[in-house]
Structure formats: C-alpha cells, structure tokens
Amino acid sequence: MTRMFPAGAKDLNLWKLRLGRVPESVWEDTELETLVLAENDLTEVPESIGCLQRLRVLDLGHNALTSVPESIGDLESLSEFLYLHDNRLTSLPVSLGRLKRLRYLNISGNAFVELPECLCAMHGLLELRASDNPLGRIPESIRQLRLLRELHLRNTKITAVPDAIGGLLDLRHIDLRGTPLRFLPVALGTLPRLEKLDLRWVTELEPPAWLADLESRGCLVYR
Numbered sequence: 001m002t003r004m005f006p007a008g009a010k011d012l013n014l015w016k017l018r019l020g021r022v023p024e025s026v027w028e029d030t031e032l033e034t035l036v037l038a039e040n041d042l043t044e045v046p047e048s049i050g051c052l053q054r055l056r057v058l059d060l061g062h063n064a065l066t067s068v069p070e071s072i073g074d075l076e077s078l079s080e081f082l083y084l085h086d087n088r089l090t091s092l093p094v095s096l097g098r099l100k101r102l103r104y105l106n107i108s109g110n111a112f113v114e115l116p117e118c119l120c121a122m123h124g125l126l127e128l129r130a131s132d133n134p135l136g137r138i139p140e141s142i143r144q145l146r147l148l149r150e151l152h153l154r155n156t157k158i159t160a161v162p163d164a165i166g167g168l169l170d171l172r173h174i175d176l177r178g179t180p181l182r183f184l185p186v187a188l189g190t191l192p193r194l195e196k197l198d199l200r201w202v203t204e205l206e207p208p209a210w211l212a213d214l215e216s217r218g219c220l221v222y223r
Contacts, residue, residue: 015039027051038062038083050074059083073098085109097121108132120144131155143167154178163187172196181205189214199223
C-alpha cells in the first residue's frame with residue numbers, strides 16, 4: 001500500500017476518509033505525535049496502536065468502536081487530547097488509568113452506564129467530557145481528579161452529585177444540563193474556584209438555599 005504521509009511526518013490527519021480499517025503503515029510510523037482517525041467507520045483499533053509511543057494527540061471520535069485496545073495505556077506521552085466521543089463504547093480498559101499526563105478526555109456520545117473507574121486514576125485531567133451517555137452515577141473516586149477544571153455531564157441519567165465533588169478544589173465549570181438531578185451536596189457550593197454551574201433543563205431538583213451564596217460569590221448559575 002502506498003504510504004499515506006511523508007517520511008518523518010509528526011502529524012497525520014486521516015479525518016473523514018471512511019477508511020473502514022486503518023492502514024498498517026500508520027502503526028509503523030513511531031514518530032507520530034498527532035493522529036486523527038475521526039469519521040472513518042472504524043469498528044476496531046488494533047493493539048498495534050501501542051507502538052506509537054510519541055503520540056500527544058489521538059482522535060478516534062465519530063466511529064463505531066465497541067472497545068478500545070488494552071495497549072492504549074502504553075501511550076504514556078499522550079498528554080494533550082484523547083477523543084473517543086460518538087462511538088459505541090460501554091467500557092474502557094483499566095490500562096487507560098496509566099495516562100497520567102493526559103489533560104483532555106472526551107467520551108461523550110457513547111453507551112456508558114457508569115463512569116469507568118480507570119478515568120479517576122488519570123490524575124492530570126483538566127477537562128472531562130462524558131455528556132450524552134446513560135450514566136447513572138458519579139463515583140466517589142472522582143475526588144482523585146484534583147486538577148480537574150471542567151466536568152461535562154449534560155444529558156446523562158445522574159440523579160445526585162456525590163460529596164466527593166468537594167475534593168475538586170480547582171473545578172471551574174460543571175455542566176449538568178438536562179439531567180434528572182435531585183440532589184446537590186453542600187460541598188459543591190464551597191468549591192473556591194467554581195465559576196459556572198449549568199442546571200438548565202433540570203426539572204426534578206429543589207434548588208438548595210446555598211445556590212444564592214454561590215451566585216453572590218460571582219459564580220454563574222444557569223437554571
């Protein structure tokens with residue numbers, strides 16, 4: 001097969017080519033730092049992806065993946081973005097927790113009924129997007145994401161936010177739009193850097209009294 005990118009290339013963009021299958025030549029370029037495979041009708045990604053040790057950005061969004069290979073945890077240079085949104089994922093490999101340097105993760109638009117525990121071991125995360133999943137709860141281990149600044153849970157099935165959210169002292173933005181939320185802990189109202197709490201289209205929640213205090217501190221509360 002003809003090589004699809006120039007020798008020595010650091011970035012490879014194969015967006016929206018409807019490949020169906022990733023060419024083997026991709027896994028042979030171990031110098032790649034950015035790899036975009038979005039919108040390619042992919043149903044699987046081989047374990048060979050673990051060879052791309054220099055990757056900083058990986059986009060597997062808008063495909064038909066039902067699983068992610070265990071070897072993705074070998075991509076310890078993955079530090080900027082990992083896009084897994086708009087697939088058919090129900091779980092993630094435990095090895096994903098080894099990606100301690102990753103700052104942005106998007107798993108929105110999949111079929112997760114629980115937030116995978118391995119995500120809470122990804123201590124470098126600044127932004128986590130898990131919207132449009134049938135998530136029923138947020139695990140207590142969320143408190144481990146101490147650097148997290150944005151948490152997006154729009155259109156999930158979450159009915160309560162755990163007290164553990166109080167451990168996210170750097171959290172600036174939490175999006176809970178369109179959820180059947182019924183309970184918000186006082187700990188959420190004590191977060192020192194919270195700037196935006198989005199509660200639009202949340203119809204089951206009795207707004208707690210401390211929301212007014214949060215707004216008086218300058219936090220934007222959308223409801």
